[in-house]
Amino acid sequence: IGNEIPKDFKLSQNYPNPFNPVTKIQYSIPENSYTTLMVYDYLGREIQTLFSGNRTAGTYEVTFNGSALSSGVYYYKLTTDKFTETKKMILSK
DSSP, rough: SSOOOOOOOOOOOSSSSBBSEEEEEEEESSSOOEEEEEEEEETTEEEEEEEEEEEEEEEEEEEEEESSOOOOEEEEEOOOOOOOOEEEEEEEE
């Protein structure tokens, strides 16, 4: 998204939250890095890999569709070579 290189790693809160059934997750990485973005249930079980691979520095947005899931709390985790962060999202059907 855009051409500006971010200064810091950032995982934004999904929008909208709560969501039904689609939400967007935005993240920024300030340097080229192997990146994974994964969704987990409240027990820590992997639900879906939204992205896994090399990314160049920049800001990205991924759409998550929870239509096959039940209502509840889910977590999404961004992991790079130098950064990890997890946030909570709520699916409300």
